[in-house]
Amino acid sequence: xxxxxxxxxxxxxxxxxxxxxxxxxxxxxxxxxxxxxxxxxxxxxxxxxxxxxxxxxxxxxxxxxxxxxxxxxxxxxxxxxxxxxxxxxxxxxxxxxxxxxxxxxxxxxxxxxxxxxxxxxxxxxxxxxxxxxxxxxxxxxxxxxxxxxxxxxxxxxxxxxxxxxxxxxxxxxxx
Amino acid sequence: xxxxxxxxxxxxxxxxxxxxxxxxxxxxxxxxxxxxxxxxxxxxxxxxxxxxxxxxxxxxxxxxxxxxxxxxxxxxxxxxxxxxxxxxxxxxxxxxxxxxxxxxxxxxxxxxxxxxxxxxxxxxxxxxxxxxxxxxxxxxxxxxxxxxxxxxxxxxxxxxxxxxxxxxxxxxxxxxxxxxxxxxxxxxxxxxxxxxxxxxxxxxxxxxxxxxxxxxxxxxxxxxxxxxxxxxxxxxxxxxxxxxxxxxxxxxxxxxxxxxxxxxxxxxxxxxxxxxxxxxxxxxxxxxxxxxxxxxxxxxxxxxxxxxxxxxxxxxxxxxxxxxxxxxxxxxxxxxxxxxxxxxxxxxxxxxxxxxxxxxxxxxxxxxxxxxxxxxxxxxxxxxxxxxxxxxxxxxxxxxxxxxxxxxxxxxxxxxxxxxxxxxxxxxxxxxxxxxxxxxxxxxxxxxxxxxxxxxxxxxxxxxxxxxxxxxxxxxxxxxxxxxxxxxxxxxxxxxxxxxxxxxxxxxxxxxxxxxxxxxxxxxxxxxxxxxxxxxxxxxxxxxxxxxxxxxxxxxxxxxxxxxxxxxxxxxxxxxxxxxxxxxxxxxxxxxxxxxxxxxxxxxxxxxxxxxxxxxxxxxxx
Numbered sequence: 001x002x003x004x005x006x007x008x009x010x011x012x013x014x015x016x017x018x019x020x021x022x023x024x025x026x027x028x029x030x031x032x033x034x035x036x037x038x039x040x041x042x043x044x045x046x047x048x049x050x051x052x053x054x055x056x057x058x059x060x061x062x063x064x065x066x067x068x069x070x071x072x073x074x075x076x077x078x079x080x081x082x083x084x085x086x087x088x089x090x091x092x093x094x095x096x097x098x099x100x101x102x103x104x105x106x107x108x109x110x111x112x113x114x115x116x117x118x119x120x121x122x123x124x125x126x127x128x129x130x131x132x133x134x135x136x137x138x139x140x141x142x143x144x145x146x147x148x149x150x151x152x153x154x155x156x157x158x159x160x161x162x163x164x165x166x167x168x169x170x171x172x173x174x175x
Numbered sequence: 176x177x178x179x180x181x182x183x184x185x186x187x188x189x190x191x192x193x194x195x196x197x198x199x200x201x202x203x204x205x206x207x208x209x210x211x212x213x214x215x216x217x218x219x220x221x222x223x224x225x226x227x228x229x230x231x232x233x234x235x236x237x238x239x240x241x242x243x244x245x246x247x248x249x250x251x252x253x254x255x256x257x258x259x260x261x262x263x264x265x266x267x268x269x270x271x272x273x274x275x276x277x278x279x280x281x282x283x284x285x286x287x288x289x290x291x292x293x294x295x296x297x298x299x300x301x302x303x304x305x306x307x308x309x310x311x312x313x314x315x316x317x318x319x320x321x322x323x324x325x326x327x328x329x330x331x332x333x334x335x336x337x338x339x340x341x342x343x344x345x346x347x348x349x350x351x352x353x354x355x356x357x358x359x360x361x362x363x364x365x366x367x368x369x370x371x372x373x374x375x376x377x378x379x380x381x382x383x384x385x386x387x388x389x390x391x392x393x394x395x396x397x398x399x400x401x402x403x404x405x406x407x408x409x410x411x412x413x414x415x416x417x418x419x420x421x422x423x424x425x426x427x428x429x430x431x432x433x434x435x436x437x438x439x440x441x442x443x444x445x446x447x448x449x450x451x452x453x454x455x456x457x458x459x460x461x462x463x464x465x466x467x468x469x470x471x472x473x474x475x476x477x478x479x480x481x482x483x484x485x486x487x488x489x490x491x492x493x494x495x496x497x498x499x500x501x502x503x504x505x506x507x508x509x510x511x512x513x514x515x516x517x518x519x520x521x522x523x524x525x526x527x528x529x530x531x532x533x534x535x536x537x538x539x540x541x542x543x544x545x546x547x548x549x550x551x552x553x554x555x556x557x558x559x560x561x562x563x564x565x566x567x568x569x570x571x572x573x574x575x576x577x578x579x580x581x582x583x584x585x586x587x588x589x590x591x592x593x594x595x596x597x598x599x600x601x602x603x604x605x606x607x608x609x610x611x612x613x614x615x616x617x618x619x620x621x622x623x624x625x626x627x628x629x630x631x632x633x634x635x636x637x638x639x640x641x642x643x644x645x646x647x648x649x650x651x652x653x654x655x656x657x658x659x660x661x662x663x664x665x666x667x668x669x670x671x672x673x674x675x676x677x678x679x680x681x682x683x684x685x686x687x688x689x690x691x692x693x694x695x696x697x698x699x700x701x702x703x704x705x706x707x708x709x710x711x712x713x714x715x716x717x718x719x720x721x722x723x724x725x726x727x728x729x730x731x732x733x734x735x736x737x738x739x740x741x742x743x744x745x746x747x748x749x750x751x752x753x754x755x756x757x758x759x760x761x762x763x764x765x766x767x768x769x770x771x772x773x774x775x776x777x778x779x780x781x782x783x784x785x786x787x788x789x790x791x792x793x794x795x796x797x
Contacts, residue, residue, distance in 0.1 A: 058500060065735035066632060066657075067548060068558040075559075079506050117741075117789065126740070126791060130506045134574065137505055144506040148740060158554045164493055165500050 026071045026154050032162070035061065035153035039074040042123040043147050043172040049103045050096065050174075052080035055141050057172045060165040064151035072157050074149035078172060079141035091142045093129040124148045177476070178302060180309040181340055186302075190344035197351045198295045201358070206285040210237055213277035230271065233278035240285035269372045276365045276372070283365075287358040291351045296460035298347040302340055303476055309336045392419045395427055402615040405433030424449075429516055432615035436512045436535050443516035444495075450488035450518060453481055480519055487518035487525035487551045494529050494556025498581065501531050501562040504573035509565065514580065515612070518551065521586035525551030530580045531565045534616055537578035540625040541568060541752040542613055544605075546634030547596060549587045556581055560738035564630070567749030570792035577753065578625075584608050588634060599637060599662040599705050606641030606663075610648035617649065626754040627673075630654040632737060633688060637662050637705045643670040652751050656681040656721060656737040656744060659688050660705030667715030679751050679759075681721035681744045682710040682769075684782035685733035712768040719747035719759050720766045722786030739788070746790035764790075 030038075036059060047054055057078035064071050082091045097116055101107065105118040105125070116127040128144040157163040187193040213230070312333050316326070393416050396408050412420070420428060421441055428434065429443035457475050458465045468475050472482050491513065498511045515528035534540045543564060549555040558581075565579040585605025588596035595601040613629060629650045631639030636658035642648040644664035651673045655661070658680065664670055667678040682689035689710065709716045721744035723733045737744040747764045750756060759765050767780040774780070 060497070060500065062559040064739070066545075066558075066560055066738050067735055068554060069735075077500060077502065079502075116793075117791065124741075128504075128506065128570075131504070131573065133505050137507070139505070141506045144502055146740070158557070161489075161493065163554070163557050164496055 026152055028152060029071070029154045030150070030152040032061070032072075032153050032155045032157070035072065035074040035149050038121075038123060039076045039147045039149040040168060040171050042120065042125065042149075043076045043078055043145070043168075044174070045103075045120070046100065046105075046125065046145060046147075047078075047080060047172055048174040049099050049105075050080070050143075051083045052143070052174060053083060054078060054080045054169055054173050057167070057169040058165040059168040061153065061157040061163055063157075068158065070154045070156050071151045072153045072155065073151045074147075074153070076147040076168065076172065077144070078147070078169075079144050082142045085142060087139060087142075090130055090132050090139065093127075096127060096129055096143055122150055178306045180313060181302060181306050181337075186340060186344055189341045190348055192348045192352070194298065194344060194348040194351045195295060197348070197355055198291045201284075201291050201351070201355055202288055204284045204288065206237065206240075206281045206288065209277055209281035209284065210234075213274045213281055227271065229275035230278050233275060233282045236282035237278060237285050240282060240289045272372050273369060276369050280362060280365050283358050283361040287354050291354045292456065293460050294347050294350045294354070296456045298343055300457060300461055300475065301343045305336050305340045305343075309333065309340075312336065392416065392423050395425065395431065400431075400433075402433030402611075402618040405431050406618045409434055409438075421445075426516070429513075432611060433618050435619045436514050436530060436533060439514055440512040443513040447488045447491055447513065447516055447518075450481075450484040451492065453477070454485040483523045483525075484518045487523075487527075490525070490551050490554055491516060491518065491527050491529075491556060493554070494527070494551075494581065497557040497559070498529050498531050498562060501565045501579075503532075503566075503569045503577070509578075515582075515584055521550070523552065524586060524589070526584045527551050527556060528580055528582045528584055528612065529556055529561075530578050531561065532576060532578035534578040534580060534625065535619050535621055536576060537625055538575035538623075539568060539572065539628070539752060539754050540578045540580065540616065541628040541630060542580045542582045542609070544582050544585075544609060544629065544631045544635035544639050545587065546632055546636070546638070547588050547593075548590060549583060549635070550589070551583055553589075555583050560632075563738055563740055563745055564748060564752065567745050567792060568752035571749040571753035571755060571758075575753070579752070582609065582612065584612060585638060587638075596634065597705075599641065602634060602637040602662055602705070603641045603645060605638040606643075606648075607646045609638060609642040610646035613642070613648050613650065626651050628652045628654060628752045628754075630656070630748060630752070631658070633657045633734065634659065634705075636709075640664040640670070640706070640709075643672070647671075649673060651676040651754075652679060652756055653677075654679045654681065654748055654751050655709050655716075656748070657686050657689050657734045658682065658709055660707060661709050662706040664709075665707050666713075667709075677751075677756055678709065678714075678716045679747070679756060680709045680714075680716040680718050681737055681747060682708075682718070683721050683723055683733035683736075683744075683786070684779040685723065686721075688734045708769065710769050712770040714768070716768070717756065717759065718766045718768050719744070719764045720781070720784075720787075721747070722781055722784060724786040724788045741788045741790055743787060743790055746792065749792060 039059065043057065046052070057076060059074065059076050061072040062075045063069060064073055081087060082095065085091050093116060097118070100118055105120045107118055116129070118125050118127065125148070126146045130139060130142060130144060133139055312329055315321075316329050316333070321329070393412060396405050400408070409417070417438075421438065424442045424445040426446045429439045429446060431439070454465055454468050454477065457477075458468050468477070469482055469485070472479065495511050495513060499508055501509055503509060509532040512530040512533065513527065514530050514534075515526060517526040520526040541564065543561055545555055545558075561579055561581040565577060568579060569577045585608050586601055587605070588601060609629070613627065616627065617624065627650045629639050629642070629648065631637070631654070636655035637660060639653060639655065640661035641663045643650065643653060644661070650670070653670050653672065653676075655678070670678050672678065689708070707714060710718055721737060721742075723736045723742070736742060739745060743764065746762070747759055750758045750762060750764065769779050771780055
């Protein structure tokens with residue numbers, strides 16, 4: 001009986017907590033197309049500044065929590081070659097970062113350590129300047145960028161498969 | 176196809192032939208194997224622009240037309256290439272042309288198979304409809320009160336239905352005959368060219384000829400066979416037997432423990448494609464949306480289970496696509512493997528496991544186990560947390576191969592209203608299954624043993640605890656985040672980790688769910704969770720920082736951000752998953768336990784520290 005009562009207490013407390021307050025509140029939501037547009041714009045800004053030769057660019061909506069629930073943010077993962085550099089050697093990270101900082105990408109991002117991260121107009125990017133590959137592997141790009149939009153899209157993208165990645169390479173080519 | 180009122184023998188006699196037989200002979204060809212052969216010639220030959228273009232165009236046609244639902248297995252292509260170049264005296268310069276011709280044959284065969292299958296599916300659907308209508312007329316005819324005029328109308332209607340069935344069958348017969356003849360012509364032309372190039376087309380005929388004898392596949396080991404015995408059985412098979420089994424892809428084979436993941440992946444994906452095509456083909460043949468088929472499955476001869484399998488196959492396919500988005504430190508996408516596939520398990524919630532990177536080869540392998548609301552049906556396989564963990568673990572040790580497994584292999588509580596959430600039964604059942612899957616990895620792993628980390632989130636942390644404490648799971652390190660309690664485990668030593676291993680815990684001070692472990696929140700009736708709180712002082716865990724920045728009015732908000740990009744928690748899990756749990760101190764990521772300094776359990780030393788975001792391992796280049 002003791003154990004049974006304890007479980008009922010657990011059920012009551014957890015239920016109150018989870019079902020009462022489960023959904024995250026988004027103060028100023030944006031539409032899915034705006035969540036997409038803001039990261040497309042940021043990605044194109046980067047490729048234009050760097051005159052990048054984009055090899056791959058994929059957009060998807062990612063949940064902003066561990067449950068996979070709304071809100072979602074727009075995310076682009078893209079890869080590119082830097083102009084004028086051989087494709088069998090890595091590039092100097094500063095050659096990538098400096099032009100971006102000059103054009104308004106701030107190192108004062110939400111990201112503070114361990115890896116080059118930049119921010120502009122509330123969009124964070126994480127830069128990976130690809131290192132010299134391990135033996136047996138080849139370079140497939142000089143730079144990989146993850147562009148993270150704002151967690152303000154409250155549409156549940158699991159319901160219509162719009163959670164799947166789409167090719168946006170032509171939309172983020174320099175222009 | 177199951178017709179009640181229409182006799183197939185009479186039907187094919189009246190139609191002048193059997194379209195199903197012609198289709199079956201076409202479907203017996205193996206375009207996948209011809210494609211493999213073509214690819215082998217392509218890679219063995221000297222490249223020329225002309226042949227490359229022809230090959231690429233044919234390959235594109237092939238990929239467009241071919242579905243892997245035959246589950247074919249590659250034959251020994253290299254051996255065939257060698258045979259042709261040595262015994263037959265083929266010149267190296269001819270190899271790319273042979274490749275293009277072979278690829279053309281593969282594409283034509285795949286296209287013919289696809290077109291023919293569509294015609295047959297359409298015919299089947301039509302006949303089922305007519306069969307049903309005929310049944311209704313025959314029932315009406317039995318009514319003794321019918322007038323002569325009514326009888327006459329019914330008889331006319333019956334004749335008309337029968338004639339329609341004959342006409343449909345005859346039309347389908349003409350179409351599949353036309354498709355088969357078209358393919359035969361293409362094959363003949365290609366064979367003539369191959370002969371001129373010095374290649375013996377009989378090698379292709381063996382893959383195309385409907386009279387090729389099929390050896391019987393060996394029987395699978397009975398349920399309950401140990402992974403090691405399963406592995407011994409698999410290794411005892413000949414290459415032909417393995418190929419035959421993979422070709423037949425019995426669903427049980429893909430879920431046997433002790434079979435290499437590249438094999439289970441091939442089998443499981445073939446089964447998954449079957450589940451999708453069963454519905455998709457009907458929709459294609461009738462040129463209607465899939466949703467129409469799903470809304471009235473019985474009308475199309477499908478069962479409720481067919482619909483469940485289709486729905487979860489699509490979720491699984493989405494999970495494979497999403498997982499393939501991950502990139503390693505070298506900006507390359509990992510191979511993804513469908514290690515487990517049970518779409519109708521757990522009352523339709525479905526079970527599956529997807530690996531990013533090959534866990535049979537990786538130096539570091541991590542199983543990720545989610546909790547409340549997780550399941551194939553719920554779309555968990557497409558959640559971004561597995562991808563993020565793969566990328567962070569890769570960056571944490573860029574010099575080693577990493578594999579992350581999204582393990583959705585147990586019946587998790589569906590919602591806060593699910594009574595299972597407040598009892599450990601589902602965690603215990605799931606823990607037993609998890610222990611079996613994790614331990615089987617040691618049997619199939621190649622080379623030095625992998626560093627195995629098992630990560631449990633929320634109710635999944637209870638499942639992981641039970642797997643270790645109650646069911647003998649062998650892990651090097653275990654990570655629990657947002658844990659409501661560790662049920663059968665009462666301290667870190669109960670996890671029986673391999674020598675040198677540690678229990679790591681990430682609990683945000685503001686995560687209300689993590690307060691539920693015994694010893695933290697005390698009601699008059701005792702602790703309210705699912706066992707001991709592993710973040711407590713004295714439990715024996717290593718606690719890492721897992722605070723969430725900003726203020727949240729939501730007491731479970733902090734329960735939901737352990738896998739955020741840049742979070743303290745994801746960064747710390749990356750350290751552990753890469754085999755560098757000892758780096759947490761160096762990275763400034765260790766945290767004090769609840770109840771340290773002799774403080775009451777409710778006073779969490781982490782509560783006074785603002786959370787930070789912005790943690791991501793750099794690569795050697797920055």
